[in-house]
Amino acid sequence: MTELTRRTILSGAAAAGAVMTVAPLAQAAAPLAGRQAPGFYRYKVGDYECTSILEGANVFPIPDTFVRNISKDEAIKAAEAAYMPKGMLVVPFNPQVVNTGSKLAVFDTGFGPGGTNPRIGNMVANMTAAGIDPKAVDIVILSHLHPDHANGIKAADGALVFPNAEIKLPAKDWAFWMSEENAAKAGNDMMKNYFANVRKVFAGLENKVTKYEWGQEVAPGVTALDTNGHTPGHTSFAVASGSSKVLIQSDVTNIPEFFLRNPDWHVAFDVDPVQAQATRHKFYDMAAAEKALVIGFHFPFPAIGYVEKDGAGYRLIPAAWNPAI
């Protein structure tokens, strides 16, 4: 008998002299499937039927400046501790769909279909797999105007992806990104690109979007919450039905393996990193105290979990996959 030893597990080979029993070759080899399961997951919030939609996950070498206030070496170690491929970052994107019974609302849109990177741009395909028709969407609610959240309102050819939907976005983000004065002050290429991107994506829609303020009900039972810092208008959402509630956090953190574990780390994309840091502590202290179900745009799919305090930071406890809904 083979003992359970380090050598056995590492070698992965049968012990010397073991007899291999082989059945007669009764049938042809089964083909490999070569495809992943569709990227959607259903959950209920009271009477509301919600669907987490996988837009994709980008995988790229750790940039020098992904975290502004730690060394690249520290970032490499954090990625490795999170079991990411060596030297790489994995950043997932998870828009949400909420069907209130009377309204079909989408929260953030991904990068849009028809792009050239197959790792992203899959929101519409996964919505379709989930039986949700983009044409049936009544409201598109954007948490903020970064490309991975807003660009998916249009396909690569410029067509509206949700042609029958009202588009709602935070008034404060619109004011910030549409300001020519702010655009002129953009201090690096990333910010210049963001300003240009907002102008391009919303071209022709300037008078068609609806601007919301924090505190407003942006869809039935859905309240916009001030979680600014990441952007000046960055918004989270409390989705409530009956006695149930979830928090769609949007980008209070980027990837939880970095910024939930280390809420004082500053991701390169934060417009006001100090305010974003303060928001993180405030939001997660509350979520932990309330044992709230939190949905994170950049959490691993299906992107639903609980937040617990752990040392100076927090830890994400993914919600168990529920085979029923």
Add this chain to the structure above:
Amino acid sequence: MTELTRRTILSGAAAAGAVMTVAPLAQAAAPLAGRQAPGFYRYKVGDYECTSILEGANVFPIPDTFVRNISKDEAIKAAEAAYMPKGMLVVPFNPQVVNTGSKLAVFDTGFGPGGTNPRIGNMVANMTAAGIDPKAVDIVILSHLHPDHANGIKAADGALVFPNAEIKLPAKDWAFWMSEENAAKAGNDMMKNYFANVRKVFAGLENKVTKYEWGQEVAPGVTALDTNGHTPGHTSFAVASGSSKVLIQSDVTNIPEFFLRNPDWHVAFDVDPVQAQATRHKFYDMAAAEKALVIGFHFPFPAIGYVEKDGAGYRLIPAAWNPAI
């Protein structure tokens, strides 16, 4: 503007006086989908294409004796700390499929299709959703002979679910459960039922099953590992292809929220709880040291994660869902 306060999140209502913007009712309400995503998840181990299959998850009131050596109150608290429904346990079941390119192997089978509890018995449906034909399976490998692992070799009508597959099972479990002497000594109804169940499930197959020993290669690149205690022949598997490897642990723990966090707790189903406890420590100390990818039959779907030491116990870090394979 609404501040992010406990009251705001708890009330979930718009702040007094907020203006709600409502689009014209342009379309009919979208119907609820009413169904969960299919329960399969694909992962690669070297050249092997593997699929985690969701048999289901049972939900039931916490029995008095689920954990033998702690109080029921302590079990209730542990379930609550794991965000299970109040007073309830959630136990998932995840058989695995490994396509080596030359052989299609199934590891454990669930309870079998056609039963009366819709929460379980979904393995074949989810395999089919994954594009895997039960008739194409070459080898069924059982880790041990408990009903949730072995009964799925037959449907409710007694037909073989994998009609073209060789059935391999641990010689030591066969010897234990088929012994009339052991059956006569069964000390409680659970054990009596287990002995009777093995006789029923394998009726007519007594001379058709293949008995394997620890250390043998039960499928190409798959080594049977001695992890006894849960049952006398309880087996885990090292699946290796190229430089990649995963450990299919089977039932080294039942639910990780209880027995990985608390490896000294004794689940009611362990035949030799003291040996099972020793096996748990040995197996997880090694898995943690090696940063091995561990697949647990009773982990939440897709049941794949890393084990880290944490205090006197361990913690499961679920592997991030990979949209590619």
